[in-house]
Every structure is written in structure tokens, then in C-alpha cells.
Amino acid sequence: MRTIKNILVAVDLMEDSTFIAAYAKLFSERLQAKMTVVYATPPLSQYFGLYLPQDTISKFHEESEQGATQELDKFVKQHFEGIETQQRLANGQPQDVILGVAKEGNFDMIIMGTHSRKGVDRLMFGSVANHVVKQADIPVLTVRPDMQ
Amino acid sequence: MRTIKNILVPVDVMEDNEYFIEYAKLLAGKLDAKITLLYARPPLDRFYDVYLTDDIVEKLKADSKQRALDELEKLSEELLGEVDVAIKLRRGQPQDIIMDMIHSDEYDMVIMGTHCRKGVERVIFGSVANRVVKHSNTPVLTIHPAECKG
Numbered sequence: 001m002r003t004i005k006n007i008l009v010a011v012d013l014m015e016d017s018t019f020i021a022a023y024a025k026l027f028s029e030r031l032q033a034k035m036t037v038v039y040a041t042p043p044l045s046q047y048f049g050l051y052l053p054q055d056t057i058s059k060f061h062e063e064s065e066q067g068a069t070q071e072l073d074k075f076v077k078q079h080f081e082g083i084e085t086q087q088r089l090a091n092g093q094p095q096d097v098i099l100g101v102a103k104e105g106n107f108d109m110i111i112m113g114t115h116s117r118k119g120v121d122r123l124m125f126g127s128v129a130n131h132v133v134k135q136a137d138i139p140v141l142t143v144r145p146d147m148q
Numbered sequence: 149m150r151t152i153k154n155i156l157v158p159v160d161v162m163e164d165n166e167y168f169i170e171y172a173k174l175l176a177g178k179l180d181a182k183i184t185l186l187y188a189r190p191p192l193d194r195f196y197d198v199y200l201t202d203d204i205v206e207k208l209k210a211d212s213k214q215r216a217l218d219e220l221e222k223l224s225e226e227l228l229g230e231v232d233v234a235i236k237l238r239r240g241q242p243q244d245i246i247m248d249m250i251h252s253d254e255y256d257m258v259i260m261g262t263h264c265r266k267g268v269e270r271v272i273f274g275s276v277a278n279r280v281v282k283h284s285n286t287p288v289l290t291i292h293p294a295e296c297k298g
Contacts, residue, residue: 002170022150023287030178109289114281133281139171139291142281 004139008105009037010098010112010132013071016145020113021079023143027111028083036105037076038088040097041068065089095131102136110140152179152287156255158186158246161219168261168291169227175259175289182232184255185220188245189213189237213237243276250284258288 009024011017028035041064052060072087090097102110114129133140157172159165176183189212200208216237224233238245250258262277281288 002174004174026150026152026179129281130278133277133290137292139289141287141289143287144285 004031004108005033006105006107006109007031007033007035008098008102008107008110009035010094010110011037011039011072011075012094012113013039013068013075015113017075017113018079019145020111020143021075023141024111025080025083027109027141028080033108034084034086035080036086036088036101036107037072037080038090038098038101039068039072039075040094041065041089041091042094043092065091094128095135098128098132099135102138107138109138110136112140112142114142114144152256153181154255155179155181155183155257155259156186156246156249156286157183157259158188158242159220159223160242161187161216161223164293165223165261166227167293168259169223171289171291172259173228173231175257176228176231181257182234183228184234184236184249185224186236186238186246186249187216187220188242189216189239190242191240243279246276246280247283250280250286253285256286258284258286259291260288261291261293 004027007024007028009020011020024035024037027033068089072089076085076087088101090101092100098110098112101107110132112129112132129140129142133142152175155172155176157169159169172183175181217235220235220237224235236249238249246258246260249255258280260277260280277290281290
């Protein structure tokens with residue numbers, strides 16, 4: 001018999017992830033499953049082409065990580081009050097981060113949004129969900145952001 | 149608060165369905181939801197250029213329909229036990245039928261399996277799951293069969 005006791009919830013905090021939270025909450029409650037919320041911060045390598053002194057880059061990196069930690073913490077408090085939830089923050093391409101965390105963490109299910117950003121980013125993020133659905137060893141629940 | 153009360157589960161009676169129906173059963177139980185098993189039969193056009201009399205074609209159609217219904221009943225009885233199950237049989241391209249059903253707004257979730265076929269077939273099936281994931285206005289749970297995991 002299948003069980004789902006450990007759910008990985010992938011969020012993109014640059015965008016509204018409330019719609020994912022609603023389903024994550026429903027599933028974790030009904031399945032009595034633990035949740036880990038993972039947020040992949042985009043690699044900062046995109047800025048490396050700019051002329052910036054090394055210490056500016058490290059400072060930038062540090063501040064960005066701090067900001068992301070706060071955002072993640074706020075998100076979890078706001079949506080998952082009173083539910084056993086862990087937080088993971090990782091820097092990297094979202095699909096690699098999500099698949100990597102899923103593999104090492106003994107999860108039974110992934111919940112994530114499909115495209116959420118606009119324009120080119122939206123295409124990119126859409127492909128994240130597509131990539132995870134194709135590669136993941138465990139069931140993946142995809143939720144579209146504009147669902148009513 | 150979100151609710152999920154009616155889950156659409158597309159199946160292919162020619163293939164293994166057990167690995168994702170297990171999850172459908174688990175979730176229907178926990179969510180207190182109904183399941184609709186959908187089988188979209190591919191069009192029969194491909195037989196039409198064979199020389200067959202009309203009554204043979206009619207009989208073929210009726211037989212194939214009955215067999216498909218029997219298979220769906222069997223899946224429901226053997227794998228879904230006490231879950232409340234509805235059965236739907238449609239004729240047409242699976243991806244179109246699945247999307248039409250989703251857009252009917254009767255369902256609040258889709259659970260579908262992917263099949264680990266090789267080469268072109270895999271690409272084609274991958275595109276069905278991909279299309280559903282991209283365009284579905286309900287959450288979609290996709291599950292790979294164990295033997296595809298690498």
C-alpha cells in the first residue's frame with residue numbers, strides 16, 4: 001500500500017505562491033504528512049559579467065541569501081502556522097535544486113506551481129515544472145497559478 | 149480552503165495502470181473524493197482501408213467497446229475497492245478527450261501515469277502529460293512507473 005508522509009513543496013517567492021500553499025496545506029492535513037518547503041534562489045552568476053569588485057559580490061550574495069531566508073520564513077509562518085514544516089533554501093537552477101532535495105530527502109511527493117512568472121521568465125519557469133515532472137522518481141503535483 | 153471531491157484518472161486499458169491507480173485510491177480515501185476512470189479509445193479510422201463489410205466493422209466496434217467497458221469495470225473492482233467510481237468511455241485522441249473533460253470543470257484534480265516507452269512513442273506520450281500539466285485548470289498529479297526510474 002502506498003503512503004505519502006513526507007511532502008516537498010517547491011515555491012518561487014519572487015512570485016505569489018499562495019495557490020501552492022493552499023493545496024500543500026490540504027494534502028499535508030489529509031495525509032497527515034510532514035512538509036519541507038524549498039526555495040531555490042537563482043544563481044548569481046548572471047551578475048558576474050558586470051564589473052563589480054569581489055567584496056561587493058560577496059556582500060550582495062550574503063544579503064540576497066538573508067533576504068530569501070526571511071521571505072521563506074514569512075511564507076511558512078503565514079501559510080503553515082501550526083503544521084510541522086521544515087525550510088530549505090538553496091542556490092541554483094530551480095529544477096536541479098528541487099530534484100536534488102527530493103532525492104536526498106526521502107520524499108514521497110512534490111507539490112509545485114507551473115509557470116508563474118511573466119514573459120521570458122514565465123517560459124523558463126514553466127519548463128522547470130516540465131523538467132521536474134519528467135525527471136522525478138516520485139509523484140509530482142503541479143498547480144497552475146491562475147486556478148480559481 | 150481548497151477541496152478535492154472528484155478526481156479524473158485517465159487510463160489506457162492496453163497498458164499497466166496499477167502504479168498510478170494505487171495513488172488515486174490513497175488520495176480518494178484521504179480526501180473523501182470520487183474517482184472517474186476515463187478511457188479514451190483511439191479512432192478506428194486505421195481499419196477503414198482494409199476490406200471489411202459494414203456489419204463486420206459494426207461488430208468490431210461493438211466488441212471493442214464492450215471489451216473496453218469490461219476492462220474499466222475490472223480496474224475499478226480490483227484496484228479501487230470501496231472507492232466511489234464512475235466510468236467514462238470516449239472515442240478520440242486521448243489528449244483532446246482528457247483536456248475536454250478537464251475543461252468541463254467537473255473535476256478538481258487529475259491523476260495520470262506516464263508510460264516508459266522508448267523513442268518516438270515516448271516523446272509523443274511525454275507530450276500528452278506535458279500538455280495536460282501546462283493547460284489543466286486543476287492540479288495534476290503525474291506518476292512514473294517504477295521501471296522507468298533510473
